[in-house]
Amino acid sequence: MSTLSFTLMQANLQWEHKGANLSMLEERIRRMTEPTEIVILPEMFSTGFSMKPEILAETMEGETVQWMRKMAKEKKIVLTGSFICEEKINDKKVYHNRLVWMLPNGEYGTYDKRHCFAFAGEDEHYTAGKKRLIASVNGWKINLQICYDLRFPVWSRQEQAKAGEPEYDVLIYVANWPERRSHAWKTLLQARAIENQCYVIGVNRVGTDGNNIHHSGDSMVVDALGEILYTKNEVEDTFTITLDKTSLNNTRAKFPFLRDADHFMITLDDQ
Secondary structure, three states: OOEEEEEEEEOEOOOOOHHHHHHHHHHHHHHOOOOOOEEEOOOOOOOOOOOOHHHHOEOOOOHHHHHHHHHHHHHOOEEEEEEEEEEEEOOEEEEEEEEEEEOOOOOEEEEEOOOOOHHHOHHHHOOOOOOOEEEEEOOEEEEEEEHHHHHOHHHHOOOEOOOOOEOOOEEEEEOOOOHHHHHHHHHHHHHHHHHHOOEEEEEOOEEEOOOOOEEEEEEEEEOOOOOEEEEEEOOOEEEEEEEEHHHHHHHHHHOOHHHHOOOOOOOOOOO
16 A cells, blocks of 8 residues: 555553553544544553562453454554563563553564663663564554664664565654753654665654653654654644655655665674
8 A cells, every 4th residue: 555544642541540541542532533544552552661570560361451452443553652561481470561562363572672771770770672563554664663763773773674674664763852851852763764764754742741741742754854744842742644655655665765874784693
């Protein structure tokens, strides 16, 4: 398909209140009338960016994932966002800031945030992921990442596939990015789009969290030339946009910069 529709859901999350957040988001999703294929929620959409996984974490069989499965099936959409996930590795509990890519048929993919935000102590509570997740929808490839990952361009860097095609067409960041660093958020979203010749979508929260940190939203859609197609700050918003792959391919053909890119391999220290 040459087009794909995305809905960005910029929300004011209630601090560590899963029930209230799921109810609010469910109401907003059910109110949507414009056709869409993918709905994107913020980072840790059921709790806010909390450092209390020992209290708030759920397994993949828990309420939040079951809620995502229900909503994706009901609205016939792909639903994505991250939550606080618990799993056992070698009989030890570990926690992840985990993005779930939920399909309408109940199948899903996951991505664990690679870059834990040490400035807020995230690395002390959560285990970093080791693999990227690039999903496929109707011939589009979508790279899924979380918040702080935005500051690390190597992790999102586009590689040419064997056939000479880029790895992905859309790069998505779900976030709880503070207002005090909004300039970096907006600048880096545009930079990732330009350097990777792809659409970039950033979905952030609004409001003040339990640590008295304010979030201005500034959710954004950027095209492959770095032009802003949508942005909204300070207020809750549900916005649907249809992206055109023909336009993207034309940009890549006109400016074939990826052909000159350096080839590299990422190695992780803990491997």
